[in-house]
Amino acid sequence: MSHLPAYDVIIAGAGSIGTPTAFYLARAGLSVLVLEALPSVGQASNKHAIGGVRATHSDVSKIYLCAESIKVLSTWREIYGDDIEWRAGGYCFVAYEQQVKKTLQDLLACQKSFGLNIGWLEAEGIRAIIPDIQMEGLLGGTFSPEDGSASPMKTCFAFYRHAKEAGAEFHFNEPVIQIGTGSGQIQSVTTAQGTYACKYLINAAGSWAADISNLVGIPLPVKPEAHEAGITEPVQPMFSPMIVDIRPREGSSNFYFYQHPTGKIIFCLTPNPPILGNYCQDTSAFLPLASQRLIELMPKLMNLRVRRTWRGTYPITPDGLPIFGRTEALDGYLLAAGVCGQGYMLGPGVGMLLTHLIEGRLNAAEEECLRALRLDRSFTSAEKLK
Ligand SMILES: Cc1cc2nc3c(=O)[nH]c(=O)nc-3n(C[C@H](O)[C@H](O)[C@H](O)COP(=O)(O)OP(=O)(O)OC[C@H]3O[C@@H](n4cnc5c(N)ncnc54)[C@H](O)[C@@H]3O)c2cc1C
Incomplete structure (x- = not known):
């Protein structure tokens, strides 16, 4: 050698x-x-x-490191010239259950102590930033306007x-x-x-x-754990934040989605039970689960066509x-x-x-x-x- x-x-x-x-x-x-x-x-x-890019975590190390990342990503174009599609659309964790509301509200003190711009909005406040959100059962949610998204x-x-x-x-x-x-x-x-x-x-x-x-x-x-995602056809601008629903549902735990500046809705689902392994072929089971959750949170998206789905892995730890x-x-x-x-x-x-x-x-x-x-x-x- x-x-x-x-x-x-x-x-x-x-x-x-x-x-x-x-x-x-x-x-x-x-x-x-x-x-x-x-x-x-x-x-x-x-x-x-x-x-998706956010500093609003529940762990202080991740809060610190992601806040540093946001400083870099949000100023990258200005400093280095490349358009990486950064947009500070914010993150909105929505609560439809008392337990979720409590979890989110309990985290606010720690998140605020790190200087994060995050607060609690009642249901009407959520509707003001996401007009088409499902209002039935909505208890409110957190909103952090300085989080956002960019192109990986x-x-x-x-x-x-x-x-x-x-x-x-x-x-x-x-x-x-x-x-x-x-x-x-x-x-x-x-x-x-x-x-x-x-x-x-x-x-x-x-x-x-x-x-x-x-x-x-x-x-x-x-270990590698499979997660699946999809992207729709473009539609007129409807909302800016990443919307995150941490309620477990049949076949899935987290579900999150946002509207890209081009109008396409991009969404991702965490399968439950988890699917371990590095196999990256997407499944036919994913889309029915994901579209059900999408429509549940935003009924207006019912007739939107999905253009592509894919599977990738999270490198997970215990x-x-x-x-x-x-x-x-x-x-x-x-x-x-x-x-x-x-x-x-x-x-x-x-x-x-x-x-x-x-x-x-x-x-x-x-x-x-x-x-x-x-x-x-x-x-x-x-x-x-x-
Ligand atoms: C559907 C989905 C949606 C996601 N959404 C988000 C999101 O919104 N925001 C977010 O922050 N994260 C998101 N993630 C998670 C994110 O993709 C991963 O956490 C991240 O890409 C992992 O980065 P990494 O550098 O550890 O791994 P990778 O990006 O996979 O890089 C590891 C590299 O190591 C190489 N490699 C492997 N073995 C060897 C070897 N022996 N020698 C040399 N090279 C090797 C691989 O080829 C690979 O290129 C998402 C993931 C999925 C699947």
């Missing part, structure tokens, strides 16, 4: 997490190689995301282009197949092309992160929280894995976090994120707004 050039950092995976991370590391002056199994950037889960593919390509300009190298069709270690630290990464020496390896392999980690004997509790940072057992091996259903919105925030970790200039909030999201936690808590 030939010995190839050495890098400060090798990243496994050029998806929602690996690509922005490459950008921030290269800009910090580090030599970076991204190894990607597929032929181009963002072709696995990144491509399947519907583009355009974002990934923008980070890719600017990462390359900053000096990062990307090798496609080149999966990581072996990892060299010695004296308790990362030494090298091997692909079919040869062996590259490195000081750090970042595991950003999404739904395949556990496979990479098995190569160094560090089990990772990350507690619904990601796994970021160092591992005790192996120096230089960094995790950027298990981002569940929020990998697109976490991407820029995580890229900055890991760059600051490697540079040794973490701020107090970042230290706290790494403490809370470390691999050797108990995984017993549960994210309330997965």
Whole structure:
């Protein structure tokens, strides 16, 4: 096997997490190689995301990291020139059940303590921003106007282009197949092309992160879970926010949808019971379930035609929280894995976090994120707004 050039950092995976991370590391002056199994950037889960971006979570680390991401995504066009379709349409979690109302209201104090712009609206207030929402049984909901959406593919390509300009190298069709270690630290990464020496390896392999980690004997509790989505024909503008319904229904748990600036409605459903595995062929069972939920929340959409459906995976963890940072057992091996259903919105925030970790200039909030999201936690808590 030939010995190839050495890098400060090798990243496994050029998806929602690996690509922005490459950008921030290269800009910090580090030599970076991204190894990607597929032929181009963002072709696995990144491509399947519907583009929702919010800081309004139930976990403080995710609140911090996604707030950092929003600063980047909302100003990207102004600073770097690429149109990534950012729109601050807001997020609206609707409550049709007392239990959902309580969950959402209980979270507000914590969300507000982080300076998030979020508040409770009674049913009439919700109708004022979403005129066609189902009013029957509506108890109100939260609204956070600074959350929004953007294009995951355009974002990934923008980070890719600017990462390359900053000096990062990307090798496609080149999966990581072996990892060299010695004296308790990362030494090298091997692909079919040869062996590259490195000081750090970042595991950003999404739904395949556990496979990479098995190569160094560090089990990772990350599994792929299938989620399906769809897009309709375009119609006149009706509403701006992402509408999220966290009520469980027959065959599904969460359901969320928004209207893209082009007029198309994009929607996503969490199957219940969960479907585990990396198989990405969409099912005929999905559309009847999803359209029923869509019409239940907005009856006016009844006759809308669906143009396309697809299936992708969330890289899930037992507690619904990601796994970021160092591992005790192996120096230089960094995790950027298990981002569940929020990998697109976490991407820029995580890229900055890991760059600051490697540079040794973490701020107090970042230290706290790494403490809370470390691999050797108990995984017993549960994210309330997965
Ligand atoms: C239907 C649906 C809707 C979603 N909507 C949203 C949303 O609105 N907002 C949001 O934030 N998130 C959303 N998500 C979740 C989001 O897509 C994921 O959390 C995110 O894309 C995961 O990012 P990642 O970088 O970890 O994985 P990926 O983007 O999948 O990147 C991992 C990369 O690693 C590569 N890889 C694997 N093995 C190897 C190897 N051995 N060597 C080298 N490379 C390797 C893969 O080919 C892949 O390109 C959605 C997901 C789905 C399925």
